[in-house]
Amino acid sequence: MYSYESLKEFTEKIFVKMGCSAAEAKSGAEVLLSADLRGVDSHGVARLSGYVRLWESKRINATPNVHIVHQTPSTAVVDGDAGLGLVVAPQAMKIAIEKAKNVGTGWVSVKNSNHYGIAGYHAMMALEHDMIGISMTNASPLVAPTFSLDRMLGTNPIAVAIPAHKEPPFVADFATTTAANGKLEILQRKGTEAPMGWIQDKNGAQTPNPHELKEGGALLPLGGDRDHGSHKGYCLGAIVDIFSAVLSGANYGPWVPPFVSFLPVSDNPVGQGIGHFFGAMRIDAFRPANEFKHHIDNWISTFRNAKAIDGHHVQIPGDYERIESINRLKNGIYLLPPVEKDLIELGQKFDVKLN
Amino acid sequence: MYSYESLKEFTEKIFVKMGCSAAEAKSGAEVLLSADLRGVDSHGVARLSGYVRLWESKRINATPNVHIVHQTPSTAVVDGDAGLGLVVAPQAMKIAIEKAKNVGTGWVSVKNSNHYGIAGYHAMMALEHDMIGISMTNASPLVAPTFSLDRMLGTNPIAVAIPAHKEPPFVADFATTTAANGKLEILQRKGTEAPMGWIQDKNGAQTPNPHELKEGGALLPLGGDRDHGSHKGYCLGAIVDIFSAVLSGANYGPWVPPFVSFLPVSDNPVGQGIGHFFGAMRIDAFRPANEFKHHIDNWISTFRNAKAIDGHHVQIPGDYERIESINRLKNGIYLLPPVEKDLIELGQKFDVKLN
Numbered sequence: 035m036y037s038y039e040s041l042k043e044f045t046e047k048i049f050v051k052m053g054c055s056a057a058e059a060k061s062g063a064e065v066l067l068s069a070d071l072r073g074v075d076s077h078g079v080a081r082l083s084g085y086v087r088l089w090e091s092k093r094i095n096a097t098p099n100v101h102i103v104h105q106t107p108s109t110a111v112v113d114g115d116a117g118l119g120l121v122v123a124p125q126a127m128k129i130a131i132e133k134a135k136n137v138g139t140g141w142v143s144v145k146n147s148n149h150y151g152i153a154g155y156h157a158m159m160a161l162e163h164d165m166i167g168i169s170m171t172n173a174s175p176l177v178a179p180t181f182s183l184d185r186m187l188g189t190n191p192i193a194v195a196i197p198a199h200k201e202p203p204f205v206a207d208f209a210t211t212t213a214a215n216g217k218l219e220i221l222q223r224k225g226t227e228a229p230m231g232w233i234q235d236k237n238g239a240q241t242p243n244p245h246e247l248k249e250g251g252a253l254l255p256l257g258g259d260r261d262h263g264s265h266k267g268y269c270l271g272a273i274v275d276i277f278s279a280v281l282s283g284a285n286y287g288p289w290v291p292p293f294v295s296f297l298p299v300s301d302n303p304v305g306q307g308i309g310h311f312f313g314a315m316r317i318d319a320f321r322p323a324n325e326f327k328h329h330i331d332n333w334i335s336t337f338r339n340a341k342a343i344d345g346h347h348v349q350i351p352g353d354y355e356r357i358e359s360i361n362r363l364k365n366g367i368y369l370l371p372p373v374e375k376d377l378i379e380l381g382q383k384f385d386v387k388l389n
Numbered sequence: 390m391y392s393y394e395s396l397k398e399f400t401e402k403i404f405v406k407m408g409c410s411a412a413e414a415k416s417g418a419e420v421l422l423s424a425d426l427r428g429v430d431s432h433g434v435a436r437l438s439g440y441v442r443l444w445e446s447k448r449i450n451a452t453p454n455v456h457i458v459h460q461t462p463s464t465a466v467v468d469g470d471a472g473l474g475l476v477v478a479p480q481a482m483k484i485a486i487e488k489a490k491n492v493g494t495g496w497v498s499v500k501n502s503n504h505y506g507i508a509g510y511h512a513m514m515a516l517e518h519d520m521i522g523i524s525m526t527n528a529s530p531l532v533a534p535t536f537s538l539d540r541m542l543g544t545n546p547i548a549v550a551i552p553a554h555k556e557p558p559f560v561a562d563f564a565t566t567t568a569a570n571g572k573l574e575i576l577q578r579k580g581t582e583a584p585m586g587w588i589q590d591k592n593g594a595q596t597p598n599p600h601e602l603k604e605g606g607a608l609l610p611l612g613g614d615r616d617h618g619s620h621k622g623y624c625l626g627a628i629v630d631i632f633s634a635v636l637s638g639a640n641y642g643p644w645v646p647p648f649v650s651f652l653p654v655s656d657n658p659v660g661q662g663i664g665h666f667f668g669a670m671r672i673d674a675f676r677p678a679n680e681f682k683h684h685i686d687n688w689i690s691t692f693r694n695a696k697a698i699d700g701h702h703v704q705i706p707g708d709y710e711r712i713e714s715i716n717r718l719k720n721g722i723y724l725l726p727p728v729e730k731d732l733i734e735l736g737q738k739f740d741v742k743l744n
Contacts, residue, residue, distance in 0.1 A: 106493030108463040109674040137492050138461030143675050166632075179692060181701035186692055194628050204631070206624035212617055229616045238698035256611060256618050261584045262567055263611050269561035269706045270625075272692075273549050276559070277521075280684050281675040287691055304687065319464040320498050320636040329635050332659065336642055337534060337541055337627075343593035346536035351624050 035366030040389045041079055042067045044381065048082060051384040052089050053096035054121065062120035065151040070367045073358035076216025077152045080373045083380045085118060085149070087295040094118055094148055100125045107137045111282050112144045116307055119150030119171070123310055127156045127169065130314040134165055138319030143282035146306035149173070149293050153193035154207030154355070160195060160314045161203050164323040167195040168313035170274045172284070174292040177211055178252035179268040180260055183238050185252045186287050189215050190274035195352075197317065199327035201334040205352030210270040211253045218244050218253070223370075231258030277311040284309030390721030395744045396434055397422045399736065403437060406739040407444050408451035409476070417475035423510040425722045428713035431571025432507045435728045438735045440473060440504070442650040449473055449503055455480045462492045466637050467499045471662055474505030474526070478665055482511045482524065485669040489520055493674030498637035501661035504528070504648050508548035509562030509710070515550060515669045516558050519678040522550040523668035525629045527639070529647040532566055533607035534623040535615050538593050540607045541642050544570050545629035550707075552672065554682035556689040560707030565625040566608045573599045573608070578725075586613030632666040639664030 042063045049059035070078030088094040098117025102110045110129050114122035126142045133140025150156065153169045160167025173188025189209040196204040209215070213232045221228050227242035235241045236250030240259065247253065255267030279286035284305040291299040291308060317323040340348045369377070374388075381388045397418045404414035425433030443449040453472030457465045465484050469477035481497045488495025505511065508524045515522025528543025546569075548562040564570070568587045576583050582597035590596045591605030595614065602608065610622025634641035639660040646654040646663060672678040695703045724732070729743075736743045 104676060106671070106674040109493035109670070111675050138464035139494060139496055141494055141670065179695065179703050181698050182692075182695040182703045183698060184695040186695055186703075194624075196631055204627070206628060208618075208621040208624055210621075212612070231617050256621055257567070258617055262586050262613055262617070263563075265704070265706075266563040266565075266611055269549075269563055272559070272706065273561060276551055276685070276688065280681060280688060281670075281672075283676055283680075286684070286688055304684065315464070315496065315636075316461070317636075319459075319461040320466050321459060321638055325638075326635060329641070329659065330631070333631065333635060333641055337537075340534065340537040340539040340541055343536050343538060348534050348537045348541075349620070351620075351627065 035368055036388070037366050038067060038071055038363055041070060041367060044377070044386060044388050045079060045082055047386040048086065048380065048384055049096075049118070051386065052086065054118070055097070058121045061124055062118050065120040065124065065155050068155040069152045071359045071362050072152065072154070072355035073362070074152050074216065074355070076214070076219055079369070079377060081149070083376050084293060084295070086380060088148065088293075091295040093291070093295065093299070098122065102129065108133055108139055108141060110142045112142055114144055114147035114307060116146055116148070119148040119308070119310070122147045123150040123156045123169070123312070124159065126310065127159045127167070127312045127314070130312045131160060131163055131165060134314040134316045134319070135163070139313065139315045142312045143277065144310040144312070145279070145282035145284035147284070147308055147310055149308070150310055152207060153191040154195065154205055156312060157193040157195040157207070158203070158205060161197045163314070164197055164317050166197070166315045166317065169193040169310070170278055171310040172275045172278045172286060172290050172308055174290050175288045176215060176247070176253045177255060177271060178234060178238070179255065180265045181238070183236070184288070187255075187268070187271040187275055188290055189253065190271040192270065192274060196330060197327055198330040198334060199324070201331045202356055203352060204330065204334065204350060205355065207355070210256050210267055210274060212256055212258050212267070213253070215253065218247060231262065274311070279305060279309030281311065282309045390723055391743075392721050393422060393426055393718055396425060396722060399732070399741060399743050400434060400437055402741040403441065403735065403739055404473070406741065407441065409473070410452070413476045416479055417473050420475040420479065420506040420510050424507045426714045426717050427507065427509065427710035428717070429507050429571065429710070431569070431574055434724070434732060436504070438731050439648060439650070441735065443503065443648075446650040448646070448650065448654070453477065457484065463488055463494055463496060465497045467497055469499055469502035469662060471501055471503070474503040474663070474665070477502045478505040478511050478524070478667070479514065481665065482514045482522070482667045482669070485667045486515060486518055486520060489669040489671045489674070490518070494668065494670045497667045498632065499665040499667070500634070500637035500639035502639070502663055502665055504663070505665055507562060508546040509550065509560055511667060512548035512550040512562070513558070513560060516552045518669070519552055519672050521552070521670040521672065524548040524665070525633055526665040527630045527633045527641065527645050527663055529645050530643045531570060531602070531608045532610060532626060533589060533593070534610065535620045536593070538591070539643065542610075542623070542626040542630055543645055544608065545626040547625065547629060551685060552682055553685040553689060554679070556686045557711055558707060559685065559689065559705060560710065562710070565611055565622055565629060567611055567613050567622070568608070570608065573602060586617065629666070634660060634664030636666065637664045
């Protein structure tokens with residue numbers, strides 16, 4: 035078990051060794067570690083050496099000049115200058131929040147970025163300002179639209195954070211596929227089968243074998259198949275792709291560059307890097323914030339107290355991650371042996387100790 | 390078979406008989422008929438007598454004073470004054486479009502409204518302005534969140550319309566449930582079974598029997614069950630509910646009033662009427678509209694030409710509805726015998742002939 039603080043410090047030091055400024059290394063480390071804290075193990079320190087390899091292959095710029103290329107009072111397009119998405123995204127979200135302060139809402143589409151960690155972190159930045167936060171990103175193509183054999187979309191997550199008064203905030207953060215890729219990776223490691231509806235094989239037939247993904251198969255959009263609404267999951271993934279990348283000028287659909295450095299990027303890109311989309315809506319641009327937050331408390335307690343199936347209860351989006359955060363802050367973060375080994379080796383290479 | 394024009398004229402005349410102004414009757418009829426045209430039979434003239442009964446029971450105000458109660462440069466809350474949602478919604482969407490002209494985007498949350506027809510119509514209003522249109526609404530509770538026995542949410546649809554250059558626009562319009570209620574009604578009439586994952590019975594077990602919905606069962610969120618991501622469908626339905634109703638001051642969750650006049654409204658409402666949420670984003674608030682639309686053309690043709698499963702092809706959101714519109718404009722609109730009978734009786738009551 036490692037403490038949150040020690041893993042964050044380790045990550046920050048690695049980013050400094052890459053050449054990041056002190057402030058950006060700190061901010062990027064906080065974003066990355068928010069995944070380990072909230073129980074999204076696939077998006078935290080397990081990916082740190084992947085970011086480093088992208089930097090080594092010159093696909094990530096450690097000293098980006100993140101800047102606005104076009105704007106109106108409520109919108110902006112931000113060029114991430116090939117920076118770490120972990121660093122670019124909070125800067126873009128801050129621009130959305132500033133715009134919301136001025137004109138009620140702010141909407142920022144980002145190009146020329148990289149993987150930005152968990153979507154929820156950025157959406158949650160709005161909460162302390164009594165704003166609703168929205169965050170989405172496209173990602174490298176792993177998902178087959180309904181009836182497609184080709185992988186055309188990423189797992190393209192959507193996060194929405196909504197402030198409450200006495201209740202904890204409502205924080206939805208989900209991939210627009212039946213199951214996120216991180217869940218597949220867990221099954222692949224364990225050697226267990228996936229439920230039908232998560233994956234198709236290279237011929238487009240549903241399969242429980244998580245390894246089919248490496249054999250020409252694909253993840254399936256939320257819904258799984260046409261009868262169960264996969265065309266809706268496909269719509270959601272497509273909307274995320276277009277808001278994040280076609281509005282900004284990033285790569286979209288099958289052109290989105292891979293996260294792993296050993297796969298080549300497209301030699302005829304349709305844009306720059308990957309894309310994100312952020313929104314901030316000031317609550318009092320609609321109604322008094324206190325009034326709204328009291329109603330959200332009522333919404334949350336009403337849903338939480340709904341009559342439930344025996345042995346279960348109705349959860350509020352964000353419950354699991356919040357409880358996990360409390361546990362992990364207190365008891366530490368468990369790293370799988372291969373992840374631990376990977377981090378130790380990374381530390382040796384950069385002369386940073388993992389405590 | 391009836392022509393689009395004759396059904397629209399019939400609807401318009403009924404609305405005039407209810408006391409609607411000539412302009413609002415015309416606009417409301419166009420919205421209602423867009424459903425029949427686009428193949429969404431459950432949301433068109435089949436519902437006309439339902440709207441009339443709501444007016445007869447004084448739940449719909451035929452001469453509403455639709456007005457802004459609060460606003461900022463990019464936002465507004467609109468009070469629909471208990472008007473027909475078919476009439477309130479286009480007025481609210483126009484406000485969103487005007488705000489987008491001024492500051493890049495416009496976002497309008499609506500309270501004190503009623504059923505607004507198909508979500509897609511309102512989103513599509515943005516297209517001719519080179520804007521992305523967004524439309525969502527809450528609806529009477531039929532849906533059980535993951536693990537809930539109680540019905541807490543409506544089918545809460547989301548529509549997003551995105552302009553293209555040579556290609557037809559991208560128009561997503563979908564309920565956030567596995568299957569929309571209209572599809573259940575079709576199965577109920579035909580007496581056929583539903584796929585598992587659409588409905589649960591009163592004990593929370595999945596059932597293929599569409600009649601269980603009347604026996605204490607519920608529709609299921611997109612995903613169907615926890616293993617297949619129903620918590621994501623629940624998140625989507627919840628976001629629609631909160632944006633539409635908690636931001637505006639409408640009823641939310643289990644308090645949303647029923648569409649059918651024979652069911653009572655809550656005697657301790659948490660807001661007024663039902664709620665909608667609209668957004669308009671000017672494309673050139675992000676990048677030049679022509680540049681964007683050329684890339685959308687490329688997006689659409691790339692997805693349409695993806696390698697497909699034998700006997701299928703990859704559709705673009707809105708394809709089905711657009712092709713259906715062309716067919717129905719040319720060949721007429723077929724009404725099921727009970728719908729036809731209902732309209733003829735309605736016409737007799739109001740002295741309006743159905744041609």
